[in-house]
Amino acid sequence: MSKQAKFQRHETVLSRRSRWVLRLIRWVFRPLMRFMVSGSMRRMAAGQARVAGAKYRDPRSLPQDYRILGGPGKSVPSYILGDIDHTGPVILWVHGGAFVLPLMPDAHLRFLNRLCLELGASAVAPDYRIAPLCPYPQGLDDCERAYGALLDRGIPASRIILGGESAGGNLALGLLQRIRRRGWPMPACAVPVAPVTDLSRIHNPPSRTENLKRDAMLPMLALTRIVEWYVGELDHSDPELSPIHADCAGFPPLLLIASEHEVLRDDSVLFAQVAAEQGVDTRLELWTHLPHAFPLLEHWFPEAAESRQTITAFMKEHLDS
Numbered sequence: 001m002s003k004q005a006k007f008q009r010h011e012t013v014l015s016r017r018s019r020w021v022l023r024l025i026r027w028v029f030r031p032l033m034r035f036m037v038s039g040s041m042r043r044m045a046a047g048q049a050r051v052a053g054a055k056y057r058d059p060r061s062l063p064q065d066y067r068i069l070g071g072p073g074k075s076v077p078s079y080i081l082g083d084i085d086h087t088g089p090v091i092l093w094v095h096g097g098a099f100v101l102p103l104m105p106d107a108h109l110r111f112l113n114r115l116c117l118e119l120g121a122s123a124v125a126p127d128y129r130i131a132p133l134c135p136y137p138q139g140l141d142d143c144e145r146a147y148g149a150l151l152d153r154g155i156p157a158s159r160i161i162l163g164g165e166s167a168g169g170n171l172a173l174g175l176l177q178r179i180r181r182r183g184w185p186m187p188a189c190a191v192p193v194a195p196v197t198d199l200s201r202i203h204n205p206p207s208r209t210e211n212l213k214r215d216a217m218l219p220m221l222a223l224t225r226i227v228e229w230y231v232g233e234l235d236h237s238d239p240e241l242s243p244i245h246a247d248c249a250g251f252p253p254l255l256l257i258a259s260e261h262e263v264l265r266d267d268s269v270l271f272a273q274v275a276a277e278q279g280v281d282t283r284l285e286l287w288t289h290l291p292h293a294f295p296l297l298e299h300w301f302p303e304a305a306e307s308r309q310t311i312t313a314f315m316k317e318h319l320d321s
Contacts, residue, residue, distance in 0.1 A: 005272040005282040009260070010306070012289045018301050025291060026216040034222040037100070041132060048102055048130070056105040061113050062122070069124065070149035076142040079103060081112050082122030089121040089159050089319050090150060092187070094143055094175070096166030096194075096293060098223060099131050099230040111296040111308070118312045119319070121161070124150065128171070132229035140240060143171050144178045147187075157185035161315050162252075165293040166264070169195025173243035173271070176251050186252045189318035191311055194258040194293050197244045197267040199227055200236040205266030215263045217292040244271050253281040255314045257307055262292040285310060 014022065036047045056064070062082040069078045084090050093112055095103040103109075103125055112123040128142035150160055164172035169192035179186060202224055203209060212220055231241060239246035244267075254275055258268040265286065272284040287294065290301060295311060298304040 003276045003279060005256075005276040005284045007272075008283075008285045010285065010287040012287050012303050014289050014301070014303060018303060021300050022216050022289075022291060029217055030219045033098075034219045037098075037222050037225050044100065044132060048100070051097070051104055052102040054104060054106045056109040056113075058110070058113070061109070062116055064109065066127070069126075070145050071152065074145045074148060076145040076149070077127040078146060079105070079109065079125040079127060080122070081109060081116055081125075084122045084124060084150070084155070085153065086122060089119055089161055089188075089315070090155055091115060091119070091121050091123040091161045091163060091315075092147060092150065093123055093125045094128070094162075094164030094168035094171045095125055096164065096168040097130070098226050099136075099139065099167045100226055102130060103127060107296050107299075110299060114298070114308060115312060115315070119315060131226070135230050135232055136234065136241060140171055140174045140178070143175045144182075147175060147179060147184070148182075151184060158188050159319070160187040161189055161191070161319070162187040163191035163193070163311075164195070165193035165296060167196055169193055170197065170199075170241075170243065173197065173246065174240040176248075177240055177243075177246055180250050186250065188321075189253045189255070189315060190251070191255045191257070191314065192268070192271075193256075193295055194262060194264050195243070195256070195267060195271065196264060197271040198242045199231060200242050202227070205270055207265035207267075207269075208263045211261055211263045211265060214261045215292065216261075218263050220263045244274055246274070248275045248278040248280050251275060251280045253283075253314075253318050255283045255285070255311065257285045257287070257295060257311070259290045259292060259294060260286045260288045261290075264292060283314070 065080040126146035128139040256268045276282040295307040
């Protein structure tokens with residue numbers, strides 16, 4: 001009898017303020033994303049620069065740095081929070097952004113700072129190469145370099161936690177395949193948040209059409225051009241690009257989190273089924289009403305705090321074990 005993923009559904013009640021923020025995202029973010037990807041390379045580059053320039057400044061933050069990790073020929077620029085050479089856990093977080101946007105400091109570093117403070121951890125977020133200038137596999141190569149750099153620094157894999165949201169979740173699942181191929185030790189656990197797990201078709205899995213109008217953030221039809229930029233003429237069903245086709249044997253415990261009302265809901269559902277059937281300890285949690293990648297948006301949606309607490313509890317559980 002095949003194994004099943006542990007599943008939990010959370011019924012979220014949004015405050016009036018959060019409902020207005022959700023409407024604002026629908027009115028502003030989705031049209032902006034469509035505008036960026038439908039224009040020239042110059043427009044895309046300008047958008048990338050604006051995103052990277054939104055700095056995260058908080059006096060309560062751990063020390064922030066941006067430096068090169070890894071030796072010659074296998075290095076990658078990375079954002080650092082805290083001291084990665086201390087004896088505590090290290091979170092390796094692969095940021096999302098539809099494979100075309102850089103790390104958003106005010107969202108990603110804010111989220112990572114909260115996780116680090118609760119875990120007594122530090123964090124590394126590789127500034128991996130992005131499309132359209134740098135299509136697959138260059139971004140995934142950089143993520144592999146970042147993990148290798150942590151091992152080279154003498155950080156045990158049992159102290160490393162891997163995570164990523166959206167496109168970053170896709171890359172994190174691709175990285176697990178690379179780690180196994182390399183014969184490297186696996187991280188303590190992995191947390192893909194609303195990962196893209198199938199780049200081989202736009203019309204399916206079913207939530208991509210069912211939630212086409214309900215998703216407040218992702219303009220699914222506009223993402224076809226992003227897939228063209230990122231994958232090009234390669235085989236879109238390659239397991240590194242579409243992890244629902246991956247061999248998951250040997251993967252660490254997984255926690256997948258997604259919104260029930262987003263177009264990528266079933267990317268998480270189907271991958272959780274695949275991983276569990278292959279013997280991976282897999283948890284799947286779906287939350288209602290919140291937008292795509294909501295655990296990183298706690299400063300906009302206070303209701304997302306519970307999902308972050310779920311993530312930290314999962315990380316603590318597997319670090320202790």
